[in-house]
Amino acid sequence: MANRTDNSTRCSTSKKPNDGLMLILATFTGIAIGFLLGVSFPTLSLTKMNFPSSIVPSVNTVYIEEEKPERSSKKVLPPQELNNSSGAAFHKIWVPSNPRGAEMLPPRIVAAESDFYLRRLWGLPKDDLPAVKPKYLVAFTVAYGQRKNIDACIKKFSDNFTIVLFHYDGRTSEYDEFEWSKRAIHVSVPKQTKWWYAKRFLHPDIIAPYEYIFIWDEDLGVENFDAEEYIKLVKKHGLEISQPAVESRKSITWKITKRIPGIEVHKEVEEKPGRCNDPHKPPCAGFIEIMAPVFSRDSWRCVWHMLQNDLVHGWGLDFALRKCVEPAYEKIGVVDSQWIIHQKIPSLTDQGTVQAGKSAFQGVRERCKLEWTMFQKRMSRSEQKYLKEIASASSNST
Structure with a gap:
């Protein structure tokens, strides 16, 4: 009986250092994986990831389209980022030559004149x-x-x-x-x-x-x-x-x-x-x-x-x-x-x-x-x- 008791005490004591080592290894492994994910996250294209609408909050955004001869780049920015940014890539629309009150519109969308031509309610x-x-x-x-x-x-x-x-x-x-x-x-x-x-x-x-x-x-x-x-x-x-x-x-x-x-x-x-x-x-x-x-x-x-x-x-x-x-x-x-x-x-x-x-x-x-x-x-x-x-x-x- 005495031998069995000593034995079990020794076994119990010898396992504790092993458990602690495993916990430390698991922690470091988790940190390493998290770090790798964090480093790689900015390169992910959110436009290609589909999230349920229930977990994506609705945010007011401003749409900017920069036209170039070869291609056009499009950016969707929150208003606060648009207003606070001073970078050349971010522009707030303000066209003084537009009609009064329409300065914030891109010139090509401004319809400054009209007519009395009658139009249909259907077709092109x-x-x-x-x-x-x-x-x-x-x-x-x-x-x-x-x-x-x-x-x-x-x-x-x-x-x-x-x-x-x-x-x-x-x-x-x-x-x-x-x-x-x-x-x-x-x-x-x-x-x-x-x-x-x-x-x-x-x-x-x-x-x-x-x-x-x-x-x-x-x-x-x-x-x-x-x-x-x-x-x-x-x-x-x-x-x-x-x-x-x-x-x-x-x-x-x-x-x-x-x-x-x-x-x-x-x-x-x-x-x-x-x-x-x-x-x-x-x-x-x-x-x-x-x-x-x-x-x-x-x-x-x-x-x-x-x-x-x-x-x-x-x-x-x-x-x-x-x-x-x-x-x-x-x-x-x-x-x-x-x-x-x-x-x-x-x-x-x-x-x-x-x-x-x-x-x-x-x-x-x-x-x-x-x-x-x-x-x-x-x-x-x-x-x-x-x-x-x-x-x-x-x-x-x-």
């Missing part, structure tokens, strides 16, 4: 439009009572024109009786003028594809007018701002707009004594009225910026159009061989409200005259302030 976008897209735009401000006259007018404009109708009486679906209405753009806001509409819906970047823009009243007779022929004459005579010559059953306010038979275009006239201080300035030259103006794309960009948000009747605008082309007495004119009849139907004035014993017509008329005075003052003060600032800057630089 490239197949939406006809082979020959409309090159010009005509906009009428209309009430349903003048629908027959508008129908006659629009039939004078070919498929080369995009048609826009601004409905100031709120009636739009009634125009479905006309075939052309299906391809027209209809905008309806009650009791607004064409210049209110033009400022808000005819921004130069929206109508950028169109070479010429017609912004017409609804009470025009067009029996002697052809839009395509008109465009030819405008181009031939270099007119940036123009109108068809006018015949009227009533008196014509400005002599320059009256038709001169037997000629294609005129750009100046002799007015009543005292009306023109300079024969090259309005109303003797560089002048058209606002009932049927036609603008080139470039001139409209300037005129649009001159339109005031709160002055909706456009009175006084005709005297200021010359500021948008140079020389105005050469680039503003009246087309005589394509002429219209001004019917002078006071339909918009009926949209006013009777106030303080004044009729709706009187109220609208007074607002027109008030706006003319306000516009003249704003233009004069703006020019004086600008010239004063230029003079001051010039004196400071010398």
Whole structure:
């Protein structure tokens, strides 16, 4: 018994050093394997490893694509790494030449201009439009009572024109009786003028594809007018701002707009004594009225910026159009061989409200005259302030 006890004690004692040695070896082996894995980990391509979505957190990333002639390299970076990195390989997009507000976009994705071309809801976008897209735009401000006259007018404009109708009486679906209405753009806001509409819906970047823009009243007779022929004459005579010559059953306010038979275009006239201080300035030259103006794309960009948000009747605008082309007495004119009849139907004035014993017509008329005075003052003060600032800057630089 004594021998067995001694034996087992010796066996037990002799095993302990072996167990400790094995534990040490296992630890060092684990450390070595871990070290090797750690060294090799950065070389693994995470893009080729698929992890369950449940164990991969969602992280906001910024996508950058660097284009090179031979190949393109793509990097996906967390925003904080993008912002903090100063390395040449990391770029934050900022393009000052982009339109205001779009500086953070790559230039090739910026769509700064648009159009009124109608598109389908199916198929390929490239197949939406006809082979020959409309090159010009005509906009009428209309009430349903003048629908027959508008129908006659629009039939004078070919498929080369995009048609826009601004409905100031709120009636739009009634125009479905006309075939052309299906391809027209209809905008309806009650009791607004064409210049209110033009400022808000005819921004130069929206109508950028169109070479010429017609912004017409609804009470025009067009029996002697052809839009395509008109465009030819405008181009031939270099007119940036123009109108068809006018015949009227009533008196014509400005002599320059009256038709001169037997000629294609005129750009100046002799007015009543005292009306023109300079024969090259309005109303003797560089002048058209606002009932049927036609603008080139470039001139409209300037005129649009001159339109005031709160002055909706456009009175006084005709005297200021010359500021948008140079020389105005050469680039503003009246087309005589394509002429219209001004019917002078006071339909918009009926949209006013009777106030303080004044009729709706009187109220609208007074607002027109008030706006003319306000516009003249704003233009004069703006020019004086600008010239004063230029003079001051010039004196400071010398």
